[in-house]
Every structure is written in C-alpha cells, then in structure tokens.
Amino acid sequence: MVTDTFPTQSGHLSVTRSDVGGILVVSLCGELDRAARDAVGDALHPPAGAERPRTVADLTGVTFMDSSGINLLIAAHRAAHEAQGWLRVAGAQQSVLRVIELVGVDALIPCSPTVRQALAG
Secondary structure (H helix, E strand, O other): OOEEEEOOOOOOEEEEEEEEOOEEEEEEEEEEOHHHHHHHHHHHOOOOOOOOOEEEEEEEEEEEEOHHHHHHHHHHHHHHHHOOOEEEEEOOOHHHHHHHHHOOHHHHOOEEOOHHHHHHO
C-alpha cells in the first residue's frame, strides 16, 4: 500500500491517498468546505492519462460538508467516468450522508457504509 498526504490551506481537513489493490482510496478527515476544495479536488481526480481509474472517497472522518463538497464529488465522478473508471463514496457519517441524499448524489455515485464494501463494489 502506498500512502500520500496532501496538506490543506484551511487546516480543517486532512487528505490521505492510499493504493489498495490498484484502487485509490482518498481518506478525508475534518470539514469538507470551500476552503479545502483545491486539495480535495487534486486528490480525488484521477491522474492525467489514467486508464479506468477507480477511486473510493472515504468520508468516515468528515464532520461537515457543504455544497463545495458535493461539487467536488460530482466533478471527480465525471472525471473518472470520462476515463471509463468510477468513484464510490464510503463511510459518510449520518449528517454528511443526509446532504448527499438530499441533493441526489447517492443516485449518481454509489455510497457504501464502509471502505471494505466500497472496494468490493
């Protein structure tokens, strides 16, 4: 497993990327808001030229998410889809999952209760 950590400007969010069997797991911890969007966007988007990128956004440690977070997930989903890959969300706390469900993102991006379930598909 390879792990990278991305600093954020806001200090309210940590971003860690790991490779688990060829699937990128992006673990977020803290507040996913406008101040953190650059670091998260870079971490969630597949590298240029990646073939069939597979990414799990681990939201287990996310305590708050606003519309910026929703937009980041949608943009990452589109980028993965255009490269014939996928993005899945895992471990969202109830308050974060409620935001995802209210705007209908769960109909676009599969959401699982755990990273293990998201990895299994």
